[in-house]
Amino acid sequence: MDSEPFLISFELSTITMLILGIVGIGISYFLAFKRSIIVDILEPIIMSPLVLPPTVLGFYILEIFGVSGSVGKFLNHFDLKLVFNFWGLLIGSIIYSLPFSVSPIIAGFRAIPKSLIEASYTLGKSKFHTLLKVIIPNAKYSIISALVLVFSHTIGEFGVVLMVGGDIPGKTRTASIAIFDYVQELNYKDANISALILFSIAMISLIFLQILKRLQER
Amino acid sequence: MKKFLVLGLLAGKICFGATITVAAAADLRFVLQNLTALYKKEYPHDNFKFIYGASGNFYNQIRQGYPIDVFMSADTRYPELLYKQGFAYKPRPYAIGKLAIYTTKNMDISNPKSALLKAQKIAIANPRVAPYGIAGISTLHCYHIYNQVANKIVYGENIIQTAQYVASGNVPVGLVSYSLLLAPQLGLKGKYELIPQPCYKPIVQGATVIKSTKDEKASMRFFNFLYSPQAIAIWKSFGYGIPR
Amino acid sequence: MMYINIKTRLLNLKCTLNKSQMLGILGPSGIGKTTLLRAIANLEKADGEIIVDNEVWLNDKISLPVQNRSIGFVFQDFALFPNMSVLENIAYASSKEKATHLLEAFNIIHLKDKYPNKLSGGERQRVAIARAIAREPKLLLMDEPFSALDRSTKHFIQDKIKQLSQEQGFYTIFIAHDIGDIKRLSDFIFLVEDNKVINTDEFEKESINI
Incomplete structure (x- = not known):
């Protein structure tokens, strides 16, 4: 069995997780404490990958970032390509997993009593200082859950990655696509091993989340 | 890690020749293994990456900058x-590819028309993106049974997935590329019969070098090899016709 | 000197305090006392004027953000940071030395390494008051700060607050439902129902009149 698809999957998931950790906290902070029409518009947009078919996202990403897409055409001038390479996978994964980051973190932020944040303000601390020292530490279980969810969801991603990455061995063939290829080749042995590994990763992360939930309840 | 990969690739290029990435129609899955083995005897420093799929999908992707x-x-x-x-x-x-009827069930396929009529399901590649799918559909029209069997057709994303539907026993009969069945992986699992030629247009298969190739010399080297006498022998051994 | 003339949706407060003086707010619940206190801190919007030691906190043109008002706020739910120990809570806006000093003054130094969820209500209240005073505010705002304390602890803490306000010279405005607490501490009383500020001595007379 080829280990390269797994290396690519792990690399992709780790980078996606780190980026979405920061981006997720930023977006959640913006959305969690505001009550405005902007929030009511933005929240459904951010959550849309939860219900959209991956092919819809893949299609739009290709349309926008592909060589003949609007952004793609612009990037061509700088000899930058964002589809059919690792960057394409990353963009697709970030968009596709965004709700898995934002949703738990928003819930965590909203569960923090408002008076804690106000207490920090009355003690003369800035919003950013309060975010770092009060909000994030008190939402740490939600943030860790978000990171685990993003990691395992990115590992398991198929449709967007296939459309935007293009199944190029050693570049964009992730573990989940490799299984698809193994099955087509009738290579059931490698398909089996790969599937078992992905299954284990999924189970381990779900068990971890369960433990986390118990810790939080204590 | 990415850096090392890039360095490795660069080093590979300088010291050992090129890595040629080939997007190939799914019917070539097995024949290309033999073909590249032969190629590598002549050019041992060239390496290959193969991506198999439906030709129409590749067409769209190449237009979007597929590397x-x-x-x-x-x-x-x-x-x-x-x-x-x-x-x-x-x-x-x-x-020039040929179409065959393929089954892994204990059924008589010597008369393709009646076998297709009797079968509960028929696997055919998606004609919108797979040329073998177009040949499959025109075969049904040629037998004047398309309307009777249309709702039994199971579409594969490409021709090897179509063959895999039959090989796994999930679909009793399929119209697939003859060359795939000449490979032991699929052929030994069941039996097959060629579909008589006038029923579908000959599946003339063409290759080309993409202009954005990183190593035009190596790509041309492989492209030209496809038409060499050694390659022609391989094409023939996998049941392909040779274009004039 | 501190001058306050503030209008919230339900209440208007107008008063002048000298250094170290205290104002107690007395009135039934649900009448908007907490909102008034929050408005002084700028946790709620309000109109009016606040001038503290010649610094304008609020007028027609200026409204200093909460971070820039030198206040200590004791919340009704204490609002201690669960992720920090007692010492860290108090040192959050001051220093470890100052925090240790206050913990000793409030007789709760033995709690310094505990986390808020391991404290009783009374202990939390004392930590919350210590935290508000630790940053050496110009104005101490307290919302029902003695509700969870037993009588002797309450008197001890009240004396400490009084002593610290003399030493540091901060103004105090607090809400209490116990008339005893207010009489014991404050120089003035804001009688919410009558909408007037009176001297604590006058209150004695008034209550006799009633």
Whole structure:
């Protein structure tokens, strides 16, 4: 069995997780404490990958970032390509997993009593200082859950990655696509091993989340 | 890690030749293994990456900037279009594919028409993106049974997935590329019969070098090899016809 | 000197305090006392004027953000940071030395390494008051700060607050439902129902009149 698809999957998931950790906290902070029409518009947009078919996202990403897409055409001038390479996978994964980051973190932020944040303000601390020292530490279980969810969801991603990455061995063939290829080749042995590994990763992360939930309840 | 990969690739290029990425029609899955083995005897320093799929999908992806070197289609239309649109160099047909009926069940397929009529399901490649799918559909029309069997058709994403539906026993009978069945992986699992030629247009398969190739010399080297006498022998051994 | 003339949706407060003086707010619940206190801190919007030691906190043109008002706020729910120990809570806006000093003054130094969820209500209240005073505010705002304390602890803490306000010279405005607490501490009383500020001595007379 080829280990390269797994290396690519792990690399992709780790980078996606780190980026979405920061981006997720930023977006959640913006959305969690505001009550405005902007929030009511933005929240459904951010959550849309939860219900959209991956092919819809893949299609739009290709349309926008592909060589003949609007952004793609612009990037061509700088000899930058964002589809059919690792960057394409990353963009697709970030968009596709965004709700898995934002949703738990928003819930965590909203569960923090408002008076804690106000207490920090009355003690003369800035919003950013309060975010770092009060909000994030008190939402740490939600943030860790978000990171685990993003990691395992990115590992398991198929449709967007296939459309935007293009199944190029050693570049964009992730573990989940490799299984698809193994099955087509009738290579059931490698398909089996790969599937078992992905299954284990999924189970381990779900068990971890369960433990986390118990810790939080204590 | 990425850096090391890049360095490795660069080093590979300087010291050992090129890595040629080939997007190939799914019917080539097994024949290309033999073909590259032969190629590597002559050019041992060239390496290959193969991506198999439906020709129509590759056509769309190449137009979006798919980073491959050589495209081996299952027809001549897609390479010609890419050539006309300026994405590829002049294509050339390399083989003529044949369609076969394939089953792994204990059923009589010596008369394809009655076998297709009797079967509960028929696997055919998606004709919108797979040239073998077009041949499959025109075969049904040729037998004047399309309307009777249309709702029994199971569409595969490409021709090897279609064959895999039959090989796994999930679909009793399929119309697939003859060359796949000459490979032991699929052929030994069941039996097959060629579909008589007048029923579908010959599946003339063309290849082309993509203009964005990183190593034009190596890509051309492989492209030209496809038409060499050694290669022709391999094409023939996998049941392909040879274009004039 | 501190001058306050503030209008919230339900209440208007107008008063002048000298250094170290205290104002107690007395009135039934649900009448908007907490909102008034929050408005002084700028946790709620309000109109009016606040001038503290010649610094304008609020007028027609200026409204200093909460971070820039030198206040200590004791919340009704204490609002201690669960992720920090007692010492860290108090040192959050001051220093470890100052925090240790206050913990000793409030007789709760033994709690310094505990986390808020391991404290009783009374202990939390004392930590919350210590935290508000630790940053050496110009104005101490307290919302029902003695509700969870037993009588002797309450008197001890009240004396400490009084002593610290003399030493540091901060103004105090607090809400209490116990008339005893207010009489014991404050120089003035804001009688919410009558909408007037009176001297604590006058209150004695008034209550006799009633």
